[in-house]
Amino acid sequence: MRVVVAHNRYREAQPSGENTIVDVEITQLAAAGVEVLPFLRSSDEIPSMSKAAKALLPISPIWAPKAQHDLDRLITEHRPDVLHLHNPYPLLSPWVVRTAHRRGVPVVQTVHNYRQVCSSGLYFRDGVICQDCRGRTLGVPAVVHRCYRDSRAQSALMATTLAVHRPTWRSVDRFVALTSAVADHLRDYGIPDERIVVKPNAIPDPGPPVPVGEGFLFLGRLSPEKGLGLLLEAWRRHPDGALGPLRIAGDGELRPLVEAAAAERSDVTFLGPLDRAGVRAALEASAVVLATSTWHDVLPTVIIEALAAGRPVLGTALGGIPYLVGADAPREPAGTGPAFRASIPGLPVGMVTGEAGWVVPPDPAALAAALPPAAAGAAALAPAARLRYERTFHPDVVTKQLIDVYASLSRPPR
Template sequence: MRIVVAHNRYREAQPSGENTMVDSEIGQLTAAGVEVLPFIRSSDEIPSMPKSAKALLPISPIYAPRAQQDLSRLLTEHRPDVLHLHNPYPLLSPWVVRTAHRHGVPVVQTVHNYRQVCSSGIYFRDGVICQDCKGRALAVPSIVHRCYRDSRAQSALMAATLAVHRGTWRSVDRFIALTSAIADHLTDYGIPAERIVVKPNAVPDPGAPTPLGDGFLYLARLTPEKGLDLLLDAWRRHPVGSLGTLRVAGDGELRPLVEAAAAERADVVYLGQLDRAGVRAAVEASAVVIAASMWHDVLPTVIIEALASGRPVLGTALGGIPYLVGADVAHEPAGTGPAAVASAVAGHAPPPAGPPAVPAGLLGGTAGWVVPPDPAALAAALPVARAGAALLSAPARLRYEQTFHPDVVLKRHLAIYASLTRAN
């Protein structure tokens, strides 16, 4: 099988889980014997482009002529089975879908955000969830509010791009939705359900979980949409030390908030930006990982890393978080839902004591809990999560093994390609 993987890499100065996952998928596919032809551009190339190329940048999200020429040559020479598209902006353009179809090559796209509708891609503006552009022929609110790169001109270009390529996106042969929330987003956009497959990302298996630590870990960009201020508000509603330690890792514009909290309370520790070894150590030192997103977060990788290490997750009931912790199983394969996980765990572990009382608004999943993005609700959930961590440790690891392990995800990935090659 021969696959073209098309992706516009985000700037290296801007940490990107999407870049990491594309690289990881290419490695997994290659190791499985798939011939991968990378068709990669990088936004880091823009400053060094010649003036003639820079002159075309304003139209490149709509139509990137150089990219189409290069892709046409690649498709003609190698005749791949499938083109797999990730991010097309700004140097590839969604036009690559049309170019692939002109050459008779089916297209798969992994949907990493909401940019079919939202210029910023995250449905979040001025500290709150915003879906003002849903259902509009032209995303005028995004222009008014300068949602793309804080520029009215660039926002107007992106709004035009989304309007021009509405038909392009609807012609994609198969969409990979990372969670059920993305599947619902695509269905709402008008994509038939039979062309959507839910396939999450995978993370490497860290091995058998270590015994639970104590307290909580929050690992994310320290930006408003990730909910750091929500978490700190909830944490302050408990006496110092009553919940163990809150460890916070990451960096960003809200760093002063966590530094102030750490100076104020002995049970808040700021770890700064961590490397892979540091992340592993922080996860192992904790009992529960928190994902306090204030936006419809698509797929916070830290949740999958937590489950792989047998750490349950307390998250907000937004975006893909309920799916990840097993609180939304409508789109999952048979044998991976709550009943299956509970049965499997019961088969090799003694029956646990009953779970602690669950406060109003908190929903339990197979591998954690979700709660409305409200300080009082999160505060009420914190002691429940701490008390129930041991109960959900084994189910958290089992959910990883059944749903997010590289072997499982790769099998589903290859099946998506195979369904399109059989159809052709």
């Protein structure tokens, strides 16, 4: 089987989990015997472009002529069975779907965010969840609020792109929804069930886990939507040292907030940005991993890393987090969040136990109440966390699912 993997890489100066996942997925597919033809562009190419190429950048999200020419040549030369698209912006454009279809190549797209509808892709603005552009033909609110790169002009371009390419997206042969929440988003957008497959990302197996450590670990981008303010407010509702250590690792605009918290309390430690060995050590030292996002986080890779290390997760009941910990329930209309299961007797109101962790409403009081029972229950839930990784997020499982998606679409042998 021959597959074109198309992805516009995000700038390396802004570390992207999506870039990492695409790289890992290409490696996993090749190891499984799939012939992968990478069709990659990088936003880091933009500064070195010629003046003529830069002059075309404003229209690139709608139609990137050079990318279409190059893709058409690649398809003509190699005759792939499937094109698998990840991020098309800004140098590929969703037009690659039309280019592939013109040559008779079916298209799979992995949906990593909400950019079919939302210009920023996050459903998050000014510190709160925002879905003002849902259901609109043109995302005027995105323009008014400068949702794309804090620019009205660029927001207008992106809103126009989303309007122009609504038929393009609806022509995609199969969507890979990373979680059940993303599947809900696609249904709300008008994609029929038979063209949606729920398939999460995978990460390499780090090996058998060690016994749980102590305390809690927050690992990720230090930005408002990741819920650091929520976490620290909840943490301060407990006496210093009552919950064991809170380790915070990562970097970003809220780094001063974390450094101030570490200076204020002896039970908060700021680890800074970590390499892979540092991440592994931090996971092993902790008992529970925190995923306190205040937006509909699609698929926080840190949760899969936690499960692979045999660490249960305490998270907010938003986006893909309930799915990842096995606590997702039947949902209300897309975007309104999960309908909670009845709380387990003895747990705080609103705290739901899943296969591999717990979820709570994104509220400081709810999170504060959930911290002690999570600490107490970590060791008991650790084996189930590792088992959920092995059954749902292991590369052997996930890569087979993806190859099955390709096989369901690929043309008969030539």
